Amino acid sequence: xxxxxxxxxxxxxxxxxxxxxxxxxxxxxxxxxxxxxxxxxxxxxxxxxxxxxxxxxxxxxxxxxxxxxxxxxxxxxxxxxxxxxxxxxxxxxxxxxxxxxxxxxxxxxxxxxxxxxxxxxxxxxxxxxxxxxxxxxxxxxxxxxxxxxxxxxxxxxxxxxxxxxxxxxxxxxxxxxxxxxxxxxxxxxxxxxxxxxxxxxxxx
Numbered sequence: 001x002x003x004x005x006x007x008x009x010x011x012x013x014x015x016x017x018x019x020x021x022x023x024x025x026x027x028x029x030x031x032x033x034x035x036x037x038x039x040x041x042x043x044x045x046x047x048x049x050x051x052x053x054x055x056x057x058x059x060x061x062x063x064x065x066x067x068x069x070x071x072x073x074x075x076x077x078x079x080x081x082x083x084x085x086x087x088x089x090x091x092x093x094x095x096x097x098x099x100x101x102x103x104x105x106x107x108x109x110x111x112x113x114x115x116x117x118x119x120x121x122x123x124x125x126x127x128x129x130x131x132x133x134x135x136x137x138x139x140x141x142x143x144x145x146x147x148x149x150x151x152x153x154x155x156x157x158x159x160x161x162x163x164x165x166x167x168x169x170x171x172x173x174x175x176x177x178x179x180x181x182x183x184x185x186x187x188x189x190x191x192x193x194x195x196x197x198x199x200x201x202x203x204x
Contacts, residue, residue, distance in 0.1 A: 027061060046070040051090070066092070068113075078104045088114035091135075095120030095142075115159070128177075135159060140173040148177045151184040169193045172201060 030041040033052035037044075043062040046052040048069030054060065054077050061080045066073040068087030075083060075094045083105055085092045092111050095103055095118065105124040111117045116135035119128060123143045130137060134154040142148075156168030169191040175181060181201040183192060194201050 046073055046088075063107075066114075076103065080106045082107045083109045083111075085111045085114050087112075091116040091118070093118045093120070095122050115157070128175075136167055138171040138173070139175055140171065142175050144175075144177045146177065147179050148172070148175055148181045149184070151182060151186065153186045153190065155187040155189045166191055166193070171195075172197050 027040055027042045030037065030044045032050060033044050033046045033054070034050040036053040036055055038055045038057035040059040041061070044052070044054065044060055044064045046066040048067055049071060051071040052066065053074040054064070056076050058077045060077065063081040064073070064075060064079055064083045066085040066088050070085070070088045072090040073085050073088055073092045083094060088111075092114050094105075094109060103122050105122060107125055108127045108129065109119060109122065109124055110127075110129040111119070111131070111133060112129070113132045114135075115133065117130055117133050117137050119130070119139045119142055121141045122128070125145045127146050128139060128142060128144045128148045130139060130150045130153065132152050132154060134157040136156075137150065137153055139148065139150060150170060150172060153170060158167075168189070170183070170186060171193040172181065172183065172195070173193070174196045176198045181197055181199060183194070183201045184204045186192070192203065194203075
């Protein structure tokens, strides 16, 4: 049957055409995230002084890295691999305003040596690590496949934007980890508010 169709086409002079495959635009790295973005990126980097918002319409195939001195990092969408914030001077939020949906992070979240940290309704394959920060610290309604560590956070530094009782408290609310939840060696001035976490946090 196939030979008959090809022969018929040759005899009648009908040209058989094959559509060329469509080529999608290459996915680029966003090397200086400073503003609000909703495109598709391989990796996202926030430089010193940058204030980066990844909207719910953004797609990050790789990871997000906020470098020392970055002003703010707001991640409201899924991230393929890791989110790392080290030395952010303002606010780090992972999870949308109002916590209305569940962003997924392929590997780890690590927020270190930054100021205010809010991780909300986020699911990570491996770990959530919140270490050495000096502002408000909250991890709520989140799931880590392995561990949650909220360790060695410094004494609270007031920044004038607080409208909450005990703003310097460290809060872990309704979180879940596959292995352990550790709250180790935080500054003794920090009040701990731990509610409905599973397993129960180990505090040192």
